Amino acid sequence: MIKRVGFYREFGGHGDPSASASAPSLRDAVRAAGEWDEDQIVAYLESATEIYSTMGAERDVITGDDWIPGAGSLVTDGSWLWLVELAHYVRNHHMALPSDFVDHIRANGYVSPSLSHEQSLKIFNEYFDRDASHGATAPRSTLRPFFTWYVPALTNTSSAALIKQLGAAGLSVAHPLTDALFGFRETVEGRKGPLMGGPDVLAASLADGQYRDVEFQCWMGYDQSLATHVRRIDPSAQKVTFQIADVPEADREDAVAALVRALDQDAAHCLGFVIDRIGTSGEQDWDRVLVGHGGQLAVLPDIVGIRRERLSAHPEFAAAHGTEYGPLAVFHRPER
Structure with missing residues:
Protein backbone atom coordinates (compact mmCIF):
# COMPACT_ATOMS: atom_id res chain seq x y z
CA MET A 1 0.00 0.00 0.00
CA HIS A 134 -14.42 6.85 2.72
CA GLY A 135 -17.43 8.28 0.96
CA ALA A 136 -15.49 11.14 -0.63
CA THR A 137 -15.96 12.29 -4.18
CA ALA A 138 -12.91 11.62 -6.33
CA PRO A 139 -12.28 11.96 -10.05
CA ARG A 140 -13.05 8.71 -11.85
CA SER A 141 -10.75 8.34 -14.82
CA THR A 142 -9.87 5.34 -16.92
CA LEU A 143 -6.41 6.86 -17.26
CA ARG A 144 -6.20 6.15 -20.97
CA PRO A 145 -3.62 8.34 -22.71
CA PHE A 146 -5.06 10.30 -25.62
CA PHE A 147 -4.41 13.02 -28.19
CA THR A 148 -7.45 15.06 -29.20
CA TRP A 149 -7.81 17.98 -31.54
CA TYR A 150 -10.78 20.00 -32.75
CA VAL A 151 -11.43 21.10 -36.32
CA PRO A 152 -14.14 23.04 -38.15
CA ALA A 153 -16.87 20.77 -39.53
CA LEU A 154 -15.19 18.63 -42.15
CA THR A 155 -16.04 18.90 -45.83
CA ASN A 156 -15.18 16.40 -48.55
CA THR A 157 -12.06 18.44 -49.28
CA SER A 158 -10.90 18.94 -45.69
CA SER A 159 -11.59 15.33 -44.67
CA ALA A 160 -9.54 14.09 -47.62
CA ALA A 161 -6.81 16.54 -46.60
CA LEU A 162 -6.88 15.20 -43.02
CA ILE A 163 -6.39 11.64 -44.26
CA LYS A 164 -3.53 12.83 -46.46
CA GLN A 165 -1.91 14.66 -43.52
CA LEU A 166 -2.07 11.52 -41.39
CA GLY A 167 -0.49 9.53 -44.19
CA ALA A 168 2.31 12.06 -44.61
CA ALA A 169 3.00 11.74 -40.88
CA GLY A 170 3.29 7.95 -41.12
CA LEU A 171 -0.26 7.02 -40.10
CA SER A 172 -2.42 5.08 -42.54
CA VAL A 173 -6.21 4.83 -42.25
CA ALA A 174 -6.10 1.58 -44.23
CA HIS A 175 -4.03 -1.46 -43.30
CA PRO A 176 -0.69 -1.25 -45.13
CA LEU A 177 -0.90 -4.87 -46.33
CA THR A 178 -4.58 -5.41 -47.07
CA ASP A 179 -5.50 -1.78 -47.84
CA ALA A 180 -8.66 -2.50 -45.85
CA LEU A 181 -10.48 0.02 -43.68
CA PHE A 182 -11.60 -1.12 -40.23
CA GLY A 183 -14.29 0.93 -38.54
CA PHE A 184 -17.86 1.92 -37.77
CA ARG A 185 -20.05 4.94 -38.26
CA GLU A 186 -23.10 6.01 -36.30
CA THR A 187 -25.86 8.37 -37.37
CA VAL A 188 -27.26 11.16 -35.22
CA GLU A 189 -30.28 8.90 -34.62
CA GLY A 190 -28.02 6.22 -33.13
CA ARG A 191 -27.94 3.73 -36.02
CA LYS A 192 -24.51 2.11 -36.16
CA GLY A 193 -23.04 0.22 -39.08
CA PRO A 194 -19.68 -1.00 -40.38
CA LEU A 195 -17.39 1.32 -42.28
CA MET A 196 -16.12 -0.56 -45.33
CA GLY A 197 -14.19 0.49 -48.39
CA GLY A 198 -11.16 2.73 -48.68
CA PRO A 199 -9.96 6.19 -47.66
CA ASP A 200 -12.49 7.80 -50.01
CA VAL A 201 -15.36 6.16 -48.10
CA LEU A 202 -13.88 7.36 -44.81
CA ALA A 203 -13.51 10.91 -46.15
CA ALA A 204 -17.13 10.95 -47.32
CA SER A 205 -18.35 9.62 -43.96
CA LEU A 206 -16.40 12.24 -42.00
CA ALA A 207 -17.95 15.00 -44.11
CA ASP A 208 -21.49 13.61 -44.10
CA GLY A 209 -23.64 15.47 -41.59
CA GLN A 210 -25.83 12.43 -40.97
CA TYR A 211 -22.98 10.72 -39.09
CA ARG A 212 -22.36 11.80 -35.51
CA ASP A 213 -19.53 9.35 -34.81
CA VAL A 214 -16.97 7.69 -37.05
CA GLU A 215 -14.48 5.17 -35.64
CA PHE A 216 -11.51 3.67 -37.45
CA GLN A 217 -7.92 2.52 -36.97
CA CYS A 218 -4.81 4.54 -37.79
CA TRP A 219 -1.95 2.17 -38.56
CA MET A 220 1.68 2.66 -37.56
CA GLY A 221 3.25 -0.07 -39.65
CA TYR A 222 1.68 -3.50 -40.04
CA ASP A 223 0.99 -4.45 -36.44
CA GLN A 224 0.34 -1.29 -34.43
CA SER A 225 -2.73 0.89 -34.61
CA LEU A 226 -4.48 3.68 -32.75
CA ALA A 227 -8.23 3.62 -32.27
CA THR A 228 -9.46 6.89 -33.76
CA HIS A 229 -12.82 8.47 -33.02
CA VAL A 230 -14.25 11.48 -34.86
CA ARG A 231 -17.31 12.99 -33.19
CA ARG A 232 -19.52 15.81 -34.44
CA ILE A 233 -19.72 18.25 -31.51
CA ASP A 234 -22.16 20.59 -33.19
CA PRO A 235 -22.87 21.66 -36.79
CA SER A 236 -19.68 23.75 -36.83
CA ALA A 237 -17.04 21.55 -35.19
CA GLN A 238 -15.73 17.99 -34.93
CA LYS A 239 -13.43 16.33 -32.42
CA VAL A 240 -10.70 13.89 -33.51
CA THR A 241 -9.40 11.64 -30.71
CA PHE A 242 -6.53 9.17 -30.99
CA GLN A 243 -6.18 6.58 -28.22
CA ILE A 244 -2.41 6.46 -27.78
CA ALA A 245 -3.02 3.96 -24.98
CA ASP A 246 -3.44 1.38 -27.76
CA VAL A 247 0.25 1.66 -28.65
CA PRO A 248 2.88 -0.16 -26.53
CA GLU A 249 4.37 2.22 -24.00
CA ALA A 250 7.82 2.08 -25.61
CA ASP A 251 6.35 3.40 -28.89
CA ARG A 252 3.94 6.02 -27.57
CA GLU A 253 6.27 8.96 -28.04
CA ASP A 254 6.64 7.95 -31.69
CA ALA A 255 2.84 7.96 -31.98
CA VAL A 256 2.59 11.39 -30.34
CA ALA A 257 5.33 12.74 -32.61
CA ALA A 258 3.52 11.43 -35.70
CA LEU A 259 0.26 13.04 -34.60
CA VAL A 260 2.01 16.34 -33.94
CA ARG A 261 3.46 16.19 -37.47
CA ALA A 262 -0.04 15.65 -38.83
CA LEU A 263 -1.46 18.54 -36.80
CA ASP A 264 1.41 20.82 -37.84
CA GLN A 265 0.30 20.56 -41.46
CA ASP A 266 -2.94 22.41 -40.77
CA ALA A 267 -2.39 24.23 -37.48
CA ALA A 268 -4.07 27.36 -38.84
CA HIS A 269 -7.48 25.65 -38.80
CA CYS A 270 -7.13 23.90 -35.44
CA LEU A 271 -9.74 24.97 -32.87
CA GLY A 272 -7.83 23.46 -29.94
CA PHE A 273 -6.01 20.32 -28.88
CA VAL A 274 -5.07 18.21 -25.86
CA ILE A 275 -2.14 15.83 -25.35
CA ASP A 276 -2.44 13.69 -22.23
CA ARG A 277 0.19 10.95 -22.02
CA ILE A 278 -1.26 9.49 -18.82
CA GLY A 279 -4.95 10.24 -19.17
CA THR A 280 -5.54 12.12 -15.92
CA SER A 281 -7.67 14.74 -17.71
CA GLY A 282 -9.88 12.18 -19.44
CA GLU A 283 -13.00 13.28 -17.57
CA GLN A 284 -12.41 16.98 -18.20
CA ASP A 285 -15.15 18.43 -20.44
CA TRP A 286 -12.78 19.51 -23.19
CA ASP A 287 -15.64 20.19 -25.60
CA ARG A 288 -16.86 23.05 -23.42
CA VAL A 289 -13.38 24.34 -22.58
CA LEU A 290 -12.04 24.46 -26.13
CA VAL A 291 -15.04 24.98 -28.43
CA GLY A 292 -18.17 25.39 -26.30
CA HIS A 293 -19.23 27.62 -23.45
CA GLY A 294 -18.17 27.43 -19.82
CA GLY A 295 -16.29 24.42 -18.55
CA GLN A 296 -13.51 25.59 -16.24
CA LEU A 297 -10.27 23.67 -16.51
CA ALA A 298 -9.67 21.61 -13.36
CA VAL A 299 -6.96 19.17 -14.44
CA LEU A 300 -3.98 20.07 -16.60
CA PRO A 301 -2.82 17.56 -19.23
CA ASP A 302 0.70 17.47 -20.67
CA ILE A 303 -0.14 20.08 -23.31
CA VAL A 304 -3.29 22.02 -24.16
CA GLY A 305 -3.83 24.45 -27.02
CA ILE A 306 -6.69 26.95 -26.88
CA ARG A 307 -7.74 29.70 -29.28
CA ARG A 308 -6.34 32.98 -28.02
CA GLU A 309 -9.70 34.74 -28.27
CA ARG A 310 -11.11 32.23 -25.76
CA LEU A 311 -8.54 32.95 -23.04
CA SER A 312 -10.58 35.77 -21.50
CA ALA A 313 -13.28 33.22 -20.62
CA HIS A 314 -10.74 31.04 -18.79
CA PRO A 315 -9.02 32.92 -15.96
CA GLU A 316 -7.37 29.67 -14.87
CA PHE A 317 -4.83 30.30 -17.65
CA ALA A 318 -3.99 33.80 -16.38
CA ALA A 319 -1.01 32.72 -14.27
CA ALA A 320 0.36 30.33 -16.89
CA HIS A 321 2.81 31.18 -19.66
CA GLY A 322 1.62 30.19 -23.12
CA THR A 323 3.43 29.94 -26.44
CA GLU A 324 1.98 30.72 -29.86
CA TYR A 325 0.98 27.94 -32.26
CA GLY A 326 -0.95 29.33 -35.19
CA PRO A 327 -4.15 30.82 -33.73
CA LEU A 328 -3.66 28.95 -30.46
CA ALA A 329 -2.00 29.67 -27.14
CA VAL A 330 -0.28 26.49 -25.98
CA PHE A 331 0.28 25.66 -22.32
CA HIS A 332 2.57 22.92 -21.05
CA ARG A 333 2.21 21.28 -17.68
CA PRO A 334 5.16 22.52 -15.61
CA GLU A 335 7.95 20.01 -15.07
CA ARG A 336 8.28 18.97 -11.45
Whole structure:
Protein backbone atom coordinates (compact mmCIF):
# COMPACT_ATOMS: atom_id res chain seq x y z
CA MET A 1 0.00 0.00 0.00
CA ILE A 2 1.27 3.46 -0.88
CA LYS A 3 2.35 5.60 2.08
CA ARG A 4 1.26 9.23 2.36
CA VAL A 5 3.21 12.21 3.60
CA GLY A 6 2.31 15.87 4.07
CA PHE A 7 -1.50 15.72 3.87
CA TYR A 8 -2.18 18.42 6.44
CA ARG A 9 -5.52 19.87 7.45
CA GLU A 10 -4.73 23.08 5.55
CA PHE A 11 -4.72 20.99 2.36
CA GLY A 12 -8.12 19.43 3.10
CA GLY A 13 -9.56 20.61 -0.20
CA HIS A 14 -6.65 19.39 -2.29
CA GLY A 15 -5.42 15.92 -3.02
CA ASP A 16 -6.95 14.22 0.03
CA PRO A 17 -10.64 15.09 0.31
CA SER A 18 -10.90 13.06 3.52
CA ALA A 19 -8.60 15.47 5.38
CA SER A 20 -10.39 17.14 8.27
CA ALA A 21 -9.80 19.12 11.44
CA SER A 22 -8.42 15.94 13.02
CA ALA A 23 -5.47 15.92 10.60
CA PRO A 24 -2.19 17.47 11.82
CA SER A 25 -1.53 21.13 11.13
CA LEU A 26 1.14 22.28 8.73
CA ARG A 27 2.02 25.10 11.11
CA ASP A 28 3.11 22.59 13.74
CA ALA A 29 5.64 21.13 11.29
CA VAL A 30 7.36 24.45 10.49
CA ARG A 31 10.93 24.73 11.81
CA ALA A 32 13.56 27.45 12.03
CA ALA A 33 16.09 25.37 10.09
CA GLY A 34 15.95 22.33 7.87
CA GLU A 35 17.89 19.10 7.47
CA TRP A 36 21.57 19.30 6.56
CA ASP A 37 20.69 17.92 3.11
CA GLU A 38 17.47 19.88 2.65
CA ASP A 39 18.31 21.02 -0.90
CA GLN A 40 18.74 17.41 -2.02
CA ILE A 41 15.51 16.39 -0.30
CA VAL A 42 13.62 19.18 -2.07
CA ALA A 43 15.13 18.13 -5.40
CA TYR A 44 13.88 14.59 -4.74
CA LEU A 45 10.38 15.83 -3.95
CA GLU A 46 10.30 17.84 -7.17
CA SER A 47 11.62 15.05 -9.38
CA ALA A 48 9.03 12.39 -8.52
CA THR A 49 6.37 11.21 -10.97
CA GLU A 50 3.22 13.32 -11.19
CA ILE A 51 0.15 11.07 -11.44
CA TYR A 52 -2.63 13.64 -11.03
CA SER A 53 -2.36 17.26 -12.14
CA THR A 54 -4.45 20.30 -11.36
CA MET A 55 -4.50 23.69 -13.03
CA GLY A 56 -3.99 27.02 -11.29
CA ALA A 57 -2.23 27.98 -8.07
CA GLU A 58 -2.82 28.36 -4.33
CA ARG A 59 -1.33 30.82 -1.86
CA ASP A 60 1.23 29.78 0.71
CA VAL A 61 -0.92 29.08 3.78
CA ILE A 62 1.86 30.23 6.14
CA THR A 63 2.69 33.62 4.64
CA GLY A 64 -0.40 34.20 2.51
CA ASP A 65 1.64 35.77 -0.27
CA ASP A 66 3.61 33.29 -2.43
CA TRP A 67 1.63 31.43 -5.09
CA ILE A 68 2.26 27.70 -5.57
CA PRO A 69 1.53 26.52 -9.15
CA GLY A 70 -0.31 23.22 -9.49
CA ALA A 71 -1.19 22.96 -5.79
CA GLY A 72 -3.23 19.81 -5.20
CA SER A 73 -1.40 17.76 -7.83
CA LEU A 74 -0.18 14.35 -6.66
CA VAL A 75 3.35 12.98 -7.06
CA THR A 76 4.90 9.68 -6.05
CA ASP A 77 8.15 7.75 -6.05
CA GLY A 78 6.34 4.43 -6.07
CA SER A 79 6.49 3.98 -2.30
CA TRP A 80 5.30 7.33 -0.97
CA LEU A 81 2.66 9.77 -2.21
CA TRP A 82 2.62 13.52 -1.58
CA LEU A 83 1.26 16.81 -2.88
CA VAL A 84 3.24 19.01 -5.26
CA GLU A 85 3.26 21.85 -2.73
CA LEU A 86 5.21 19.77 -0.21
CA ALA A 87 8.50 20.81 -1.85
CA HIS A 88 7.59 24.49 -1.46
CA TYR A 89 6.97 24.17 2.28
CA VAL A 90 10.13 22.16 2.90
CA ARG A 91 12.23 24.67 0.96
CA ASN A 92 10.67 27.83 2.36
CA HIS A 93 9.54 26.79 5.85
CA HIS A 94 11.84 23.83 6.59
CA MET A 95 8.80 21.67 7.21
CA ALA A 96 9.61 18.52 9.17
CA LEU A 97 9.16 15.24 7.32
CA PRO A 98 8.69 11.79 8.89
CA SER A 99 12.06 10.25 9.70
CA ASP A 100 11.28 7.05 7.79
CA PHE A 101 10.48 9.10 4.68
CA VAL A 102 13.73 11.05 4.98
CA ASP A 103 15.65 7.79 5.47
CA HIS A 104 13.93 6.43 2.37
CA ILE A 105 15.00 9.47 0.30
CA ARG A 106 18.60 9.15 1.46
CA ALA A 107 18.62 5.41 0.80
CA ASN A 108 17.57 6.17 -2.80
CA GLY A 109 20.56 8.47 -3.18
CA TYR A 110 18.20 11.46 -3.59
CA VAL A 111 17.09 10.07 -6.97
CA SER A 112 13.38 9.34 -7.34
CA PRO A 113 12.79 6.06 -9.22
CA SER A 114 11.21 6.23 -12.67
CA LEU A 115 7.73 4.71 -12.81
CA SER A 116 6.02 3.00 -15.71
CA HIS A 117 2.53 3.97 -16.82
CA GLU A 118 1.22 0.75 -15.24
CA GLN A 119 2.81 1.61 -11.88
CA SER A 120 1.40 5.14 -11.98
CA LEU A 121 -2.04 3.79 -12.86
CA LYS A 122 -1.96 1.31 -9.97
CA ILE A 123 -1.10 4.04 -7.46
CA PHE A 124 -3.68 6.42 -8.91
CA ASN A 125 -6.41 3.79 -8.64
CA GLU A 126 -5.37 2.79 -5.13
CA TYR A 127 -5.49 6.39 -3.97
CA PHE A 128 -8.88 7.29 -5.40
CA ASP A 129 -10.46 3.94 -4.60
CA ARG A 130 -9.44 4.52 -1.00
CA ASP A 131 -11.09 7.94 -1.04
CA ALA A 132 -14.24 6.42 -2.53
CA SER A 133 -14.40 3.91 0.31
CA HIS A 134 -14.42 6.85 2.72
CA GLY A 135 -17.43 8.28 0.96
CA ALA A 136 -15.49 11.14 -0.63
CA THR A 137 -15.96 12.29 -4.18
CA ALA A 138 -12.91 11.62 -6.33
CA PRO A 139 -12.28 11.96 -10.05
CA ARG A 140 -13.05 8.71 -11.85
CA SER A 141 -10.75 8.34 -14.82
CA THR A 142 -9.87 5.34 -16.92
CA LEU A 143 -6.41 6.86 -17.26
CA ARG A 144 -6.20 6.15 -20.97
CA PRO A 145 -3.62 8.34 -22.71
CA PHE A 146 -5.06 10.30 -25.62
CA PHE A 147 -4.41 13.02 -28.19
CA THR A 148 -7.45 15.06 -29.20
CA TRP A 149 -7.81 17.98 -31.54
CA TYR A 150 -10.78 20.00 -32.75
CA VAL A 151 -11.43 21.10 -36.32
CA PRO A 152 -14.14 23.04 -38.15
CA ALA A 153 -16.87 20.77 -39.53
CA LEU A 154 -15.19 18.63 -42.15
CA THR A 155 -16.04 18.90 -45.83
CA ASN A 156 -15.18 16.40 -48.55
CA THR A 157 -12.06 18.44 -49.28
CA SER A 158 -10.90 18.94 -45.69
CA SER A 159 -11.59 15.33 -44.67
CA ALA A 160 -9.54 14.09 -47.62
CA ALA A 161 -6.81 16.54 -46.60
CA LEU A 162 -6.88 15.20 -43.02
CA ILE A 163 -6.39 11.64 -44.26
CA LYS A 164 -3.53 12.83 -46.46
CA GLN A 165 -1.91 14.66 -43.52
CA LEU A 166 -2.07 11.52 -41.39
CA GLY A 167 -0.49 9.53 -44.19
CA ALA A 168 2.31 12.06 -44.61
CA ALA A 169 3.00 11.74 -40.88
CA GLY A 170 3.29 7.95 -41.12
CA LEU A 171 -0.26 7.02 -40.10
CA SER A 172 -2.42 5.08 -42.54
CA VAL A 173 -6.21 4.83 -42.25
CA ALA A 174 -6.10 1.58 -44.23
CA HIS A 175 -4.03 -1.46 -43.30
CA PRO A 176 -0.69 -1.25 -45.13
CA LEU A 177 -0.90 -4.87 -46.33
CA THR A 178 -4.58 -5.41 -47.07
CA ASP A 179 -5.50 -1.78 -47.84
CA ALA A 180 -8.66 -2.50 -45.85
CA LEU A 181 -10.48 0.02 -43.68
CA PHE A 182 -11.60 -1.12 -40.23
CA GLY A 183 -14.29 0.93 -38.54
CA PHE A 184 -17.86 1.92 -37.77
CA ARG A 185 -20.05 4.94 -38.26
CA GLU A 186 -23.10 6.01 -36.30
CA THR A 187 -25.86 8.37 -37.37
CA VAL A 188 -27.26 11.16 -35.22
CA GLU A 189 -30.28 8.90 -34.62
CA GLY A 190 -28.02 6.22 -33.13
CA ARG A 191 -27.94 3.73 -36.02
CA LYS A 192 -24.51 2.11 -36.16
CA GLY A 193 -23.04 0.22 -39.08
CA PRO A 194 -19.68 -1.00 -40.38
CA LEU A 195 -17.39 1.32 -42.28
CA MET A 196 -16.12 -0.56 -45.33
CA GLY A 197 -14.19 0.49 -48.39
CA GLY A 198 -11.16 2.73 -48.68
CA PRO A 199 -9.96 6.19 -47.66
CA ASP A 200 -12.49 7.80 -50.01
CA VAL A 201 -15.36 6.16 -48.10
CA LEU A 202 -13.88 7.36 -44.81
CA ALA A 203 -13.51 10.91 -46.15
CA ALA A 204 -17.13 10.95 -47.32
CA SER A 205 -18.35 9.62 -43.96
CA LEU A 206 -16.40 12.24 -42.00
CA ALA A 207 -17.95 15.00 -44.11
CA ASP A 208 -21.49 13.61 -44.10
CA GLY A 209 -23.64 15.47 -41.59
CA GLN A 210 -25.83 12.43 -40.97
CA TYR A 211 -22.98 10.72 -39.09
CA ARG A 212 -22.36 11.80 -35.51
CA ASP A 213 -19.53 9.35 -34.81
CA VAL A 214 -16.97 7.69 -37.05
CA GLU A 215 -14.48 5.17 -35.64
CA PHE A 216 -11.51 3.67 -37.45
CA GLN A 217 -7.92 2.52 -36.97
CA CYS A 218 -4.81 4.54 -37.79
CA TRP A 219 -1.95 2.17 -38.56
CA MET A 220 1.68 2.66 -37.56
CA GLY A 221 3.25 -0.07 -39.65
CA TYR A 222 1.68 -3.50 -40.04
CA ASP A 223 0.99 -4.45 -36.44
CA GLN A 224 0.34 -1.29 -34.43
CA SER A 225 -2.73 0.89 -34.61
CA LEU A 226 -4.48 3.68 -32.75
CA ALA A 227 -8.23 3.62 -32.27
CA THR A 228 -9.46 6.89 -33.76
CA HIS A 229 -12.82 8.47 -33.02
CA VAL A 230 -14.25 11.48 -34.86
CA ARG A 231 -17.31 12.99 -33.19
CA ARG A 232 -19.52 15.81 -34.44
CA ILE A 233 -19.72 18.25 -31.51
CA ASP A 234 -22.16 20.59 -33.19
CA PRO A 235 -22.87 21.66 -36.79
CA SER A 236 -19.68 23.75 -36.83
CA ALA A 237 -17.04 21.55 -35.19
CA GLN A 238 -15.73 17.99 -34.93
CA LYS A 239 -13.43 16.33 -32.42
CA VAL A 240 -10.70 13.89 -33.51
CA THR A 241 -9.40 11.64 -30.71
CA PHE A 242 -6.53 9.17 -30.99
CA GLN A 243 -6.18 6.58 -28.22
CA ILE A 244 -2.41 6.46 -27.78
CA ALA A 245 -3.02 3.96 -24.98
CA ASP A 246 -3.44 1.38 -27.76
CA VAL A 247 0.25 1.66 -28.65
CA PRO A 248 2.88 -0.16 -26.53
CA GLU A 249 4.37 2.22 -24.00
CA ALA A 250 7.82 2.08 -25.61
CA ASP A 251 6.35 3.40 -28.89
CA ARG A 252 3.94 6.02 -27.57
CA GLU A 253 6.27 8.96 -28.04
CA ASP A 254 6.64 7.95 -31.69
CA ALA A 255 2.84 7.96 -31.98
CA VAL A 256 2.59 11.39 -30.34
CA ALA A 257 5.33 12.74 -32.61
CA ALA A 258 3.52 11.43 -35.70
CA LEU A 259 0.26 13.04 -34.60
CA VAL A 260 2.01 16.34 -33.94
CA ARG A 261 3.46 16.19 -37.47
CA ALA A 262 -0.04 15.65 -38.83
CA LEU A 263 -1.46 18.54 -36.80
CA ASP A 264 1.41 20.82 -37.84
CA GLN A 265 0.30 20.56 -41.46
CA ASP A 266 -2.94 22.41 -40.77
CA ALA A 267 -2.39 24.23 -37.48
CA ALA A 268 -4.07 27.36 -38.84
CA HIS A 269 -7.48 25.65 -38.80
CA CYS A 270 -7.13 23.90 -35.44
CA LEU A 271 -9.74 24.97 -32.87
CA GLY A 272 -7.83 23.46 -29.94
CA PHE A 273 -6.01 20.32 -28.88
CA VAL A 274 -5.07 18.21 -25.86
CA ILE A 275 -2.14 15.83 -25.35
CA ASP A 276 -2.44 13.69 -22.23
CA ARG A 277 0.19 10.95 -22.02
CA ILE A 278 -1.26 9.49 -18.82
CA GLY A 279 -4.95 10.24 -19.17
CA THR A 280 -5.54 12.12 -15.92
CA SER A 281 -7.67 14.74 -17.71
CA GLY A 282 -9.88 12.18 -19.44
CA GLU A 283 -13.00 13.28 -17.57
CA GLN A 284 -12.41 16.98 -18.20
CA ASP A 285 -15.15 18.43 -20.44
CA TRP A 286 -12.78 19.51 -23.19
CA ASP A 287 -15.64 20.19 -25.60
CA ARG A 288 -16.86 23.05 -23.42
CA VAL A 289 -13.38 24.34 -22.58
CA LEU A 290 -12.04 24.46 -26.13
CA VAL A 291 -15.04 24.98 -28.43
CA GLY A 292 -18.17 25.39 -26.30
CA HIS A 293 -19.23 27.62 -23.45
CA GLY A 294 -18.17 27.43 -19.82
CA GLY A 295 -16.29 24.42 -18.55
CA GLN A 296 -13.51 25.59 -16.24
CA LEU A 297 -10.27 23.67 -16.51
CA ALA A 298 -9.67 21.61 -13.36
CA VAL A 299 -6.96 19.17 -14.44
CA LEU A 300 -3.98 20.07 -16.60
CA PRO A 301 -2.82 17.56 -19.23
CA ASP A 302 0.70 17.47 -20.67
CA ILE A 303 -0.14 20.08 -23.31
CA VAL A 304 -3.29 22.02 -24.16
CA GLY A 305 -3.83 24.45 -27.02
CA ILE A 306 -6.69 26.95 -26.88
CA ARG A 307 -7.74 29.70 -29.28
CA ARG A 308 -6.34 32.98 -28.02
CA GLU A 309 -9.70 34.74 -28.27
CA ARG A 310 -11.11 32.23 -25.76
CA LEU A 311 -8.54 32.95 -23.04
CA SER A 312 -10.58 35.77 -21.50
CA ALA A 313 -13.28 33.22 -20.62
CA HIS A 314 -10.74 31.04 -18.79
CA PRO A 315 -9.02 32.92 -15.96
CA GLU A 316 -7.37 29.67 -14.87
CA PHE A 317 -4.83 30.30 -17.65
CA ALA A 318 -3.99 33.80 -16.38
CA ALA A 319 -1.01 32.72 -14.27
CA ALA A 320 0.36 30.33 -16.89
CA HIS A 321 2.81 31.18 -19.66
CA GLY A 322 1.62 30.19 -23.12
CA THR A 323 3.43 29.94 -26.44
CA GLU A 324 1.98 30.72 -29.86
CA TYR A 325 0.98 27.94 -32.26
CA GLY A 326 -0.95 29.33 -35.19
CA PRO A 327 -4.15 30.82 -33.73
CA LEU A 328 -3.66 28.95 -30.46
CA ALA A 329 -2.00 29.67 -27.14
CA VAL A 330 -0.28 26.49 -25.98
CA PHE A 331 0.28 25.66 -22.32
CA HIS A 332 2.57 22.92 -21.05
CA ARG A 333 2.21 21.28 -17.68
CA PRO A 334 5.16 22.52 -15.61
CA GLU A 335 7.95 20.01 -15.07
CA ARG A 336 8.28 18.97 -11.45
